[in-house]
Amino acid sequence: MGETQGKTGIGVIGLGKRGRGLLKQLLKMDNVEVKAICDWNEDWLKMGVDSIVEAGKPMAACVRSYEELLAREDIEGVIIPTSWTSHVEIMVAAMKAGKYAACEVGAVASLEECWQLVRTQEETGVPCMLLENCNYGRDEMAILNMVKQGVFGELIHCECGYEHDLRKSLTDGYDSGHYRIHHYLHRNGDNYPTHGLGPVAKLLNINRGNQFLTLTSMASKARGVRDWARVNREEGHPLREAELAQGDIITTMIKCAHGETITITLDTSLPRPYSRANRVQGTKGIWMEDNASIHIEGRSPEHKWEPFADYREEYEHPLWRRYIEEGVRGGHGGMDYLCLQAFVESVERRIAPPIDVYDAAAWMAVSILSEQSIAQGSQPVSFPDFTKGKWIRRKPGPASIYSLETVDASVFA
Amino acid sequence: MGETQGKTGIGVIGLGKRGRGLLKQLLKMDNVEVKAICDWNEDWLKMGVDSIVEAGKPMAACVRSYEELLAREDIEGVIIPTSWTSHVEIMVAAMKAGKYAACEVGAVASLEECWQLVRTQEETGVPCMLLENCNYGRDEMAILNMVKQGVFGELIHCECGYEHDLRKSLTDGYDSGHYRIHHYLHRNGDNYPTHGLGPVAKLLNINRGNQFLTLTSMASKARGVRDWARVNREEGHPLREAELAQGDIITTMIKCAHGETITITLDTSLPRPYSRANRVQGTKGIWMEDNASIHIEGRSPEHKWEPFADYREEYEHPLWRRYIEEGVRGGHGGMDYLCLQAFVESVERRIAPPIDVYDAAAWMAVSILSEQSIAQGSQPVSFPDFTKGKWIRRKPGPASIYSLETVDASVFA
Secondary structure: OOHHHOOEEEEEEOOOHHHHHHHHHHHOOOOEEEEEEEOOOHHHHHHHHHHHHHHOOOOOEEEOOHHHHHOOOOOOEEEEOOOOOOHHHHHHHHHHOOOEEEEOOOOOOOHHHHHHHHHHHHHHOOOEEEOOHHHHOHHHHHHHHHHHOOOOOOEEEEEEEEEOOOHHHHHHHHHHOOOHHHHHHHOOOOOOOHHHHHHHHHHOOEOOOEOEEEEEEEEOOOOHHHHHHHHHOOOOOHHHOOOOOOOOEEEEEEEEOOOOEEEEEEEOOOOOOOEOOOEEEEOOEEEEOOOOEEEEOOOOOOOOOEEHHHHHHHHOOHHHHHHHHHOOOOOHHHHHHHHHHHHHHHHHHOOOOOOOHHHHHHHHHHHHHHHHHHHOOOOOEEOOOOOOOHHHOOOOOHHHOOOOOOOOHHHHO | OOOOOOOEEEEEEOOOHHHHHHHHHHHOOOOEEEEEEEOOOHHHHHHHHHHHHHHOOOOOEEEOOHHHHHOOOOOOEEEEOOOOOOHHHHHHHHHHOOOEEEEOOOOOOOHHHHHHHHHHHHHHOOOEEEOOHHHHOHHHHHHHHHHHOOOOOOEEEEEEEEEOOOHHHHHHHHHHOOOHHHHHHHOOOOOOOHHHHHHHHHHOOEOOOEOEEEEEEEEOOOOHHHHHHHHHOOOOOHHHOOOOOOOOEEEEEEEEOOOOEEEEEEEOOOOOOOEOOOEEEEOOEEEEOOOOEEEEOOOOOOOOOEEHHHHHHHHOOHHHHHHHHHOOOOOHHHHHHHHHHHHHHHHHHOOOOOOOHHHHHHHHHHHHHHHHHHHOOOOOEEOOOOOOOHHHOOOOOHHHOOOOOOOOHHHHO
16 A cells, blocks of 8 residues: 555546656656556557656556545545536546545636535545646746745736647647547637636635636637638638637636636737736836846846846745755646646545645636626626635635745745 | 918817827928917916927917817817817817817716717717727728738637736826826726727727627726735825825726627736737637737647737838828827827718727727626626617718828728
8 A cells, every 4th residue: 555655645537648757757657656557549548658657656546537546545646637618527536535636727618617616625625736837937936935025015917828730729629539639619718717817816816815706708719710711721610600709819807806817818819929927016116027137126127127137036936946956746747746746645644635626626717707798798707715705814824835845935925 | 270271270179288299290280370369377378489489480379178178179189189078078169169079088987978979969960079099090901901901810719908017107297286096096997998909999990890899897906006006105195005096907898799809907906017018810810919920820830929020021011101101290109199190080081080989989989898797796788889770781982081082092991
């Protein structure tokens, strides 16, 4: 058993491309034993087995149903990189089975799913985590460090987004039966808000003394995927004539309880370089990702930008400073590994994960509220208070520890 | 008389800082004679006189009431750089007096003012122009040229703004009795949208086959001016304790008739470098001002930015190419001169100005609609159709000629 060896027993449910990537990260961790892997697709299961062999780790059980995996006693936590519409169902089943549960990011379809997560955790006492890797991005964590030290003064406005040209992968997905393009064909809203919003929510202490109050969203027309398919796919391909529901650009504005505003952009079906479009602005300064620049009053020359790189050097987050010394590992510039590690550590220490069920519910709700607002001609819609009032007195505590026990927790306070 | 000398007789109403700057530009134009200047402030009138003497031009009549100026027969057009709340009153009076009228940009206070402009022009047949200098910005005009040539494909989304740290000048204004800070004390909305929106409206053919349909606005809390005054003004200064109505950041989203979206940011009371925050995005590419970069599909390396400077060299607007050869003149990088020249040319040739009354009404309406939306918790509000349906069949024509007769008009088509 994992416990007897001093290792944490983890299961992986879903071995698509993302699931196989996360499995490889888990196999690098000395404190983890992957006890079981699960997928209905035999080819993907086989690829998981290959990864375990390659890593020289003990073989995991291979199962085709998540119920079977969740029934195993040697598993303490499960990673759920499945499709958007199955995340919550499996998260709920995992918590009911007493397993710490962690799912990948992506659009949920109803507020009831968010409530299901909250309700299940409150009833079972078993925690769950949203695996928002961008909360562990190097820039994002340096900015968190700066905000906590007051470098930006009082925060006033943040911007963020997911700006990633997915036209080819969406079209390939259509050809291979992947689920994502079908959301684009039928739904219209910000289907992927958390890469930008997760880090911003932590800066603004959402669910811990602050709250998202309302949002309003607007969608542009949809042209990108269709036009791309017309150039890159043969006559007769359905996407060449498809009328996607999903607008090319979705802009969302959020108002917070303490008067801060947030703008989120989803931009995934037009040609462009990748960006998370971060902007953090307070009474003492502003940081922008897109020009890699910062301006801090009293330090920067008046009305001039300075390179952010110099500030990152100075304000590197302690977690990242140590991570760089020890060697950065894994995908997406190293943040995937840190995010998974934070989950594993929560399981190991039986503590609340740093991105908890209230975070998951509030961040994921943006997809649905955005759809509702767009469907109603950009009417403002209200966020449910998933904490049921507890946000008023909740303070950043152990739950804000971003992994690595030796890092001074005070920087997350 | 101006006409007999082959010169256009112009009057200037309002000799504050901006008015005196524009007067100096007019005095550089060989085809213009400034026949009269007007202000109630004797010191400012005197400064205007000094400028005329310094330029070696014939002395203008000096009057204290605009009615007196408008009654003069030697004046064909008037420039109205007065305060925000007097622009429309004087524009209307000018048109009724048969003078081509041009006012500076700034917030109007009611939709009725926009309708007054439209109604007066339609009744009198006398044109008016909004002096939106940023429509003549070098980057903006190169982008216009590129859009008209199809480089960006079908336009989908634009962003723009007025991001200018005005904390010192707002506070100085309070001390000197200037009007602008009083808007900040009492109103909450995008009070200065046209620097960004004017050029974007021309890209999207607003009022000429396209239309602004609705907008929704959101305001952050207000901290910037107060916090700045606390550091930079002595104990007892009213702005140290002032509760400004105007939020520090105002974000506005506009939906257009053909499905394009526009985001506008007003950011004038927090520390930051200047930007008009332009972003133009179509099915074939994207330009961003803040990183001075562009990405054009099939030309730029995949998923990579290129410096915009190279493209500007290639797509320099003909007006600007000639302007650079002849020598760039005047304020704000030369665009003030071009904008005034376009007005003067319209007067001289008795043609419609390039930024006409429908443009002025639609662009200025944003301030009011933004306030209404914010006051209603970011409800969407509808734009009036100031063209009363004529936008459906209006096409870019002579009115789109951006001055300089020798420039091929086809690039504005």
